[in-house]
Amino acid sequence: MAINLDEYTCEFCGKQCKNIVYAAFVCDDPNCLEEARLARGGPGGHMKKKAEGKPIIPIELENEIDENKKL
Numbered sequence: 001m002a003i004n005l006d007e008y009t010c011e012f013c014g015k016q017c018k019n020i021v022y023a024a025f026v027c028d029d030p031n032c033l034e035e036a037r038l039a040r041g042g043p044g045g046h047m048k049k050k051a052e053g054k055p056i057i058p059i060e061l062e063n064e065i066d067e068n069k070k071l
Helices: 030-040 045-051 059-070
Strands: 019-021 024-026
Touching: 019 030, 024 030
Parallel strands: none
Antiparallel strands: 019 024
16 A cells, blocks of 8 residues: 555645655655654664663653553
């Protein structure tokens, strides 16, 4: 199943989505592409966090999972 990028907006500026980069919906603006890279931690950023003993799941998502377990 293909993803229709026209249905999404850039996660950083709100313009029309043109790409999926570093697991983020982004437009073609180089600043947004850089923001996506920084948000992810760069290529392999999640593995770097794992090697440092840090969680790879965003804290917000981890908290949401914990709240759902309590229910």
